[in-house]
Amino acid sequence: MAKKTETTVEEKLRALFDLQLIDSRIDEIRNVRGELPLEVEDLEDEVAGMNTRLEKLTSDLGVIETNIKDKKNLIDEAKALIKKYTSQQDNVRNNREYNSLSKEIEFQELEIQLAEKHIKEFKAQIEQKNVVIEETKERLKAREEHLKHKQGELNEILSETEKEEKTLIKESEKYEKNIEERLIKAYKRIRSNVKNGLAVVPVERGASGGSFFTIPPQVQMEIASRKKIITDEHSGRILVDPELATEEREKMGKLFAKVK
Structure with a gap:
């Protein structure tokens, strides 16, 4: 024109x-195309959010496993000290030294009990997180399949109409210049x-x-x-x-x- x-x-x-x-x-x-592009975008965000959550849960498990390891080391150290203090009791010179060592042994035994309690709590947390991880993985798989389906729909529509749309947009701009x-x-x-x-x-x-x-x-x-x-x-x-x-x-x- x-x-x-x-x-x-x-x-x-x-x-x-x-x-x-x-x-x-x-x-x-x-x-x-309708709402498909937005729907695909929302699903992509949802899948990304689930993957981030899985990473966080897996990271949390690693921290808990480290805590359990630390508590087990603490128990080993406490047992070694109990063995040491018990051995020392055989060579004490008076009741005061004996009682002092008995208190140390009692303290280490309490440390062991507390550490064992913490280990039990940590293991319960691991079980809970594993349940959440499995549920999240199942939901993630379902959302990924849904996303794949919707992306397929969108790609099909785009392949049919994208070229025509781009050409018409250029035509629209061309016609505008003549008005x-x-x-x-x-x-x-x-x-x-x-x-x-x-x-x-x-x-x-x-x-x-x-x-x-x-x-x-x-x-x-x-x-x-x-x-x-x-x-x-x-x-x-x-x-x-x-x-x-x-x-x-x-x-x-x-x-x-x-x-x-």
Whole structure:
């Protein structure tokens, strides 16, 4: 589309409707993908979170195993001291020394009992964490399978539509450059304010496309004359006559067939 120094209203309307048809086709492609990209992203985050949790649980197990090892070393040291103190009791010179050694032996025995209690608690923690690890692994496997399925769905849709979408985006940008900035701003503003993204619509059965509000015959005649840009007073959409819409749909249909 070559730029012209003087562009008629009809040419502006045709260019706007062409742009609308291209953008609507892009919308259709994106609607086919729907929420899949977000769903895949959420699943990826969930799987990553589960893997992080598994790493933390495994790290916790390592810490507990080290604690158990430390307590067992403490027990061995306490037993060695008890053996040493018991042996020393055979060579004491008075009751005071004997009682002092007895207290040391008693203290080491308490240390052993406390260490054994801690070891028991640590082993219970290991059992609990192993249960959580197994449950997390099962859930992770299920989520990974679900993610794989959803990624497959998304990749299939992307392979079918990605090339077409990229080509149409370039076409949209190209068409935009041939429409004056004031109209492009109005077009984008209307598109962002309406539910289905239709900023330029034809008159259908005496009403604005997608609307139930009747357009007066006089206004319909003005629209058909293509002498000025007319908007629907209810929705703000730019209106074109049915004949122009049909002609441009046929023209753009050929473009869409080429880019598929």
